Amino acid sequence: MILNSLSLCYHNKLILAPMVRVGTLPMRLLALDxxxxxxYCEELIDLKMIQCKRVVNEVLSTVDFVAPxxxxxxxxxxxxxxxxxxxxxxxxxxxxxxxxxxxxxxERPQHPVSCEVIKAIADTLSIPxxxxxxxxDHIQQYSDIEDFRQATAASSVMxxxxxxWNPSIFLKEGLRPLEEVMQKYIRYAVQYDxxxxxxxxxxxxxxxxxxxxxxxxxxxxxxxxxxxCEAFGLGAFYEExxxxxxxxxxxxxxxxxxxxxxxxxxTSGVIKMAVKFDRRAYPAQITPKMCLLEWCRREKxxxxxxxxxxxPLDRLFSSIVTVAEQKYQSTLWDxxxxxxEQAAAIVCLRSQGLPEGRLGEESPSLHKRKxxxxxxxxxxxxxxxxxxxxxxxxxxxxxxxxxxxxxLEGW
Numbered sequence: 001m002i003l004n005s006l007s008l009c010y011h012n013k014l015i016l017a018p019m020v021r022v023g024t025l026p027m028r029l030l031a032l033d034x035x036x037x038x039x040y041c042e043e044l045i046d047l048k049m050i051q052c053k054r055v056v057n058e059v060l061s062t063v064d065f066v067a068p069x070x071x072x073x074x075x076x077x078x079x080x081x082x083x084x085x086x087x088x089x090x091x092x093x094x095x096x097x098x099x100x101x102x103x104x105x106x107e108r109p110q111h112p113v114s115c116e117v118i119k120a121i122a123d124t125l126s127i128p129x130x131x132x133x134x135x136x137d138h139i140q141q142y143s144d145i146e147d148f149r150q151a152t153a154a155s156s157v158m159x160x161x162x163x164x165w166n167p168s169i170f171l172k173e174g175l176r177p178l179e180e181v182m183q184k185y186i187r188y189a190v191q192y193d194x195x196x197x198x199x200x201x202x203x204x205x206x207x208x209x210x211x212x213x214x215x216x217x218x219x220x221x222x223x224x225x226x227x228x229c230e231a232f233g234l235g236a237f238y239e240e241x242x243x244x245x246x247x248x249x250x251x252x253x254x255x256x257x258x259x260x261x262x263x264x265x266x267t268s269g270v271i272k273m274a275v276k277f278d279r280r281a282y283p284a285q286i287t288p289k290m291c292l293l294e295w296c297r298r299e300k301x302x303x304x305x306x307x308x309x310x311x312p313l314d315r316l317f318s319s320i321v322t323v324a325e326q327k328y329q330s331t332l333w334d335x336x337x338x339x340x341e342q343a344a345a346i347v348c349l350r351s352q353g354l355p356e357g358r359l360g361e362e363s364p365s366l367h368k369r370k371x372x373x374x375x376x377x378x379x380x381x382x383x384x385x386x387x388x389x390x391x392x393x394x395x396x397x398x399x400x401x402x403x404x405x406x407x408l409e410g411w
Contacts, residue, residue, distance in 0.1 A: 008085070010128035010156055013037040014145065014170050017132055017160035018087045021201050025062070025075045026188035031163060032080060033184070035170035040085045040158075044074055047091060059249050060192055070335050075192065112137050118152040128155035135161035142172055164205045182206055183232055189225065190234075190241050196225040196280050203228070223359050224281045249332050250274040253316075270320065270327040271351050276334065277342035286357035288345035295354055296323065304348070306341045319344040 016023065016031040018040035028039040052065040052073050065074040076084060113133035122129040131154035138148045139162045149157050162169045167185070168176040182203055189199040200222060207216050218231035229238035277288065292304055301324055308319040316333035319340035328351060330343035349356040 008038060008082070010038075010130060013130075013156040015130060015156055015158040016040060016163050016167075016170075017158040018043060018085075019160055019164060021198060022164050022205065023087075024194060024198055024202075025077065025080075025192050026185055026194050026199070027164075027167065027202055028080055028084060029077075029188050029192075030167045030181070030185050031170060032083060034168045034176075035172060036163075036167075037156075038083055038085060039080060040087050041074065043087045043089045045089045045091065048073060049088065058252050059245055062192065072193075072195075077192070115148075115151045118154060122153040122155070130154060130156045130158045132158040132160065135159060135163075139169065141175060142169060145169070164202070165208060166206065178206060178210075183234065186229060186232055186234055187237065190229065190238055193245070194225075196222070196228060199225065199228055224278075226281065227359070246274050246276065246332065249276070253331065253333050270329050271347060272329050272331050273347045273350060274331045275343055275346045275350070276330070276332050277339050277346060281358050283357065283359060288342050288349055288356045291355060291357045292321070292323070292345045292348055295349075304345070306344065308337045308340055310337075321345055321348055323348055 014035060014037050016028060016036045016039040020042050023040055023042040028041065031039050048067065049065060052067055055064045055066050057064045057075075060075075060077075062075050062077045064072050067073050074086070113136070115131075118129065118131050122131075129152075131148060131152040134144070134148040134157070138144055138151070139159060145157050145159065159169060166175055166178060166181055168174075168181050185202065185206075186199065188194075200219065203219055204211060204216075207213075207219065210216050211220065215231060219228065222228045222231055226235070226238050229235050282288075289304075296303055305322045306319050307322070308317055310317050311333060316335060317337050317340035318329065318333050319337070320327050320329045321341070321344040322328075326348075328344055328348040330340070330347050332343065334340040334343060346356055348354075355361055
């Protein structure tokens with residue numbers, strides 16, 4: 001049997017406590033930067049984890065555990081190796097009930113911490129004891145952490161809410177300005193593709209009483225990582241970073257294609273861009289495929305036709321959309337057929353300078369086509385005005401029989 005020889009030492013450590021929705025990778029890295037020795041992830045249920053696939057993410061330089069619905073359940077990187085504790089929960093009802101009957105249960109976060117109880121336990125046991133629960137009464141700055149350790153006689157101190165409010169609590173030199181801390185957190189969140197709802201939640205915990213400030217209101221209204229960055233003056237950073245990640249993805253995809261020995265297709269005439277579809281950047285009921293279909297209807301073109309292939313090596317997908325005999329494709333491979341088709345639609349829309357339905361983008365209302373007057377000739381002068389040089393509608397469209405999907409399929 002081969003055993004992992006690496007282990008954590010729990011003596012004389014500063015620890016980021018496990019917190020639901022807070023202990024994701026950006027917050028853990030931020031705590032390490034400011035002086036934490038050990039960081040805990042949020043609690044993850046064993047049944048959820050066992051369904052996940054372990055994926056080496058070469059774009060982000062992370063190891064991801066991805067659920068069947070393509071959601072990243074746990075993400076880690078080399079920076080926190082040997083310093084992160086994976087916290088796992090179970091759904092064994094009988095065991096959970098037995099434990100519930102044992103715990104220090106009437107206590108809530110607003111209740112004072114029982115230093116004397118922790119001290120009695122620490123004095124009795126020979127194993128390291130970690131004291132937690134001092135954020136409300138004891139820990140306001142770094143020096144308070146050592147005072148709390150002495151009051152409890154614990155080996156180490158674990159900090160939860162005080163670290164959630166300002167992760168620089170672990171810094172010996174003292175707390176850093178909150179604006180600086182939040183900007184650093186946002187940079188990690190963008191670099192490691194953290195979901196914007198989780199980023200937003202953690203920033204709200206930091207702002208606390210400042211949520212009604214102008215910046216707090218901008219954060220509250222943000223519906224994407226881009227909008228969060230713009231609220232904190234990091235719009236240029238977001239654009240630059242996402243472009244770098246897309247370029248890295250394109251390089252890796254090209255390298256993988258070469259390694260698989262895939263036959264070189266004649267792709268002449270296919271318009272390509274390195275784009276991905278990010279559901280978070282679009283309203284709930286709008287997608288690029290919908291925008292493209294609606295545009296084709298207005299221009300009296302047959303509906304777009306999508307051809308999607310899956311790469312055997314990594315099971316990623318790529319799609320080509322054909323509109324008016326012109327083909328469009330993203331150079332980035334995606335995790336699902338639906339995502340690949342949306343990316344192809346984006347390439348088509350951007351190539352023609354058409355709205356794609358992104359949040360904050362001015363675009364014509366979908367499903368509200370103009371009604372023609374009864375005596376108007378569809379092929380008359382007005383219809384011909386719509387066909388400007390360079391427009392897609394100037395070429396005839398050839399539909400591909402059985403390969404054509406229904407207008408609603410894949411949305």
